[in-house]
Amino acid sequence: MSTPADVKDCPAARHIVVIGGGIVGACCALALIKDGYRVTILEPGEPGGEQAASYGNGAFLSPASIIPMSMPGLWKKVPGYLLDPTGPFTIRWRHLLRLAPWLMRFIQAGATPAKAARTARVLSSLLGDAPTRHLALAAACGVAELIRQDGLLYVYPDRAAFESEAFAWQLRRENGIAWTELEGEQVHAFEPSLSRRYTFAVRLQSGGHCLDPGAYVQGLVRSVVAQGGALLKARAEGFNVVDGQLLGLITDQGMVPCDGAVIAAGIHSKVLASGVGDRVVLESERGYHVEIADPAVGPRIPVMPSDGKMANTLTRGGLRASGQVELASVDSPPDWARADILLHQLLKTYPGLGDEPGRLRISRWQGNRPSTPDGLPIIAQASMTPDVVHAFGHGHVGLASAPMTGQIVASLFAGRTPPIDIAPFAATRFR
Numbered sequence: 001m002s003t004p005a006d007v008k009d010c011p012a013a014r015h016i017v018v019i020g021g022g023i024v025g026a027c028c029a030l031a032l033i034k035d036g037y038r039v040t041i042l043e044p045g046e047p048g049g050e051q052a053a054s055y056g057n058g059a060f061l062s063p064a065s066i067i068p069m070s071m072p073g074l075w076k077k078v079p080g081y082l083l084d085p086t087g088p089f090t091i092r093w094r095h096l097l098r099l100a101p102w103l104m105r106f107i108q109a110g111a112t113p114a115k116a117a118r119t120a121r122v123l124s125s126l127l128g129d130a131p132t133r134h135l136a137l138a139a140a141c142g143v144a145e146l147i148r149q150d151g152l153l154y155v156y157p158d159r160a161a162f163e164s165e166a167f168a169w170q171l172r173r174e175n176g177i178a179w180t181e182l183e184g185e186q187v188h189a190f191e192p193s194l195s196r197r198y199t200f201a202v203r204l205q206s207g208g209h210c211l212d213p214g215a216y217v218q219g220l221v222r223s224v225v226a227q228g229g230a231l232l233k234a235r236a237e238g239f240n241v242v243d244g245q246l247l248g249l250i251t252d253q254g255m256v257p258c259d260g261a262v263i264a265a266g267i268h269s270k271v272l273a274s275g276v277g278d279r280v281v282l283e284s285e286r287g288y289h290v291e292i293a294d295p296a297v298g299p300r301i302p303v304m305p306s307d308g309k310m311a312n313t314l315t316r317g318g319l320r321a322s323g324q325v326e327l328a329s330v331d332s333p334p335d336w337a338r339a340d341i342l343l344h345q346l347l348k349t350y351p352g353l354g355d356e357p358g359r360l361r362i363s364r365w366q367g368n369r370p371s372t373p374d375g376l377p378i379i380a381q382a383s384m385t386p387d388v389v390h391a392f393g394h395g396h397v398g399l400a401s402a403p404m405t406g407q408i409v410a411s412l413f414a415g416r417t418p419p420i421d422i423a424p425f426a427a428t429r430f431r
């Protein structure tokens with residue numbers, strides 16, 4: 001672990017501080033080190049620790065995760081979400097007024113099929129080759145065993161349920177995603193642990209997953225340090241910008257001199273972004289997971305049951321069910337009833353787990369998806385200075401899209417053309 005003094009005394013190349021040791025910060029740091037910068041990761045907690053969304057996510061690396069949460073007709077469902085305490089989406093009444101501006105933009109973002117199709121196209125450019133990028137990154141950082149590309153399974157009670165999502169699958173097809181369909185006995189021959197309730201499945205061969213997202217981030221950060229980068233246990237509080245040039249970061253441990261900075265602090269990025277001239281619209285879509293250690297059964301590849309709207313993944317810690325969208329303030333206490341909804345779904349989905357939760361070893365987690373209302377991240381130079389680059393707001397797809405984000409960030413510092421069109425990720429789009 002470095003101190004601000006060590007960081008200051010290091011000689012050599014342009015010094016860039018990456019604020020945040022989640023998956024996005026780790027991938028940015030690796031891409032910047034590769035370009036020859038001197039890199040420091042600033043993180044007040046453990047990299048990839050429980051405070052980070054990157055710790056407890058569903059571990060899906062899915063090129064198919066391009067369907068925005070906001071789809072045409074969503075506004076009709078909002079009253080139901082407010083009233084149903086057991087559904088996959090909930091809004092805490094108390095926070096409704098404060099969340100209203102985000103919600104209005106959220107509903108508008110997917111108001112027409114054309115808008116949803118545009119978002120899907122943009123997300124596809126970020127996610128299309130996510131499993132391949134993660135495989136390469138994991139191998140280069142000595143954690144190859146944590147990334148797999150064995151495919152993903154989306155399961156439905158029947159073909160009619162699948163067809164009720166025809167628009168979403170049409171968007172996936174239009175964006176080059178291929179799949180095979182399994183029906184009836186084929187579903188259970190492929191995945192025997194599944195409840196007989198499911199009679200239709202979509203198998204996405206190109207999908208991947210991570211076996212331990214928290215350990216993966218730690219592995220990537222270890223590699224940053226092994227390559228000469230620094231890890232500083234500190235919290236960024238602001239920027240010292242003079243005449244449009246960044247001179248240093250203000251942190252709770254003192255000033256850290258630097259020539260560039262990346263804001264990759266997940267849900268806490270909003271306040272930092274406002275310090276460099278960008279008032280962005282960002283809220284937490286709070287999510288939960290439950291994990292059953294040493295489960296009696298579990299799917300051989302990750303599964304997404306359509307009725308539970310959750311990701312079921314066998315991780316190193318056990319069978320994880322993650323999901324739920326709860327709109328409330330970041331600092332509201334967790335509502336563990338939401339994790340229990342996931343547990344209940346999990347037991348229904350895999351009958352071999354038994355129906356006595358009391359006999360299972362279960363852990364629960366709550367985290368914050370850093371979400372913009374239009375479902376797209378903010379990856380752009382700050383309005384006040386090009387020395388600060390935003391890399392946050394990845395919502396539901398931050399694990400999968402982090403390597404491409406790192407490439408974009410590195411290209412912005414180097415003055416190279418980014419690998420994909422970044423106009424949709426502008427911080428100024430909320431003005």
Ligand SMILES: Cc1cc2nc3c(=O)[nH]c(=O)nc-3n(C[C@H](O)[C@H](O)[C@H](O)COP(=O)(O)OP(=O)(O)OC[C@H]3O[C@@H](n4cnc5c(N)ncnc54)[C@H](O)[C@@H]3O)c2cc1C
Nearest residue numbers: 020022024053054057058059060236266287397398399400
């Ligand atoms: C339930 C759930 C399921 C999900 N499932 C998936 C999935 O299957 N696939 C997928 O791709 N994505 C998934 N996601 C989304 C994904 O986890 C996030 O988009 C991603 O982890 C965001 O990464 P991040 O690095 O931006 O933020 P984080 O992981 O939250 O990291 C931010 C870091 O910044 C640090 N920090 C905060 N403030 C400061 C400061 N002032 N100074 C310095 N450091 C600071 C924090 O301590 C933290 O470590 C899921 C999320 C949730 C909640």
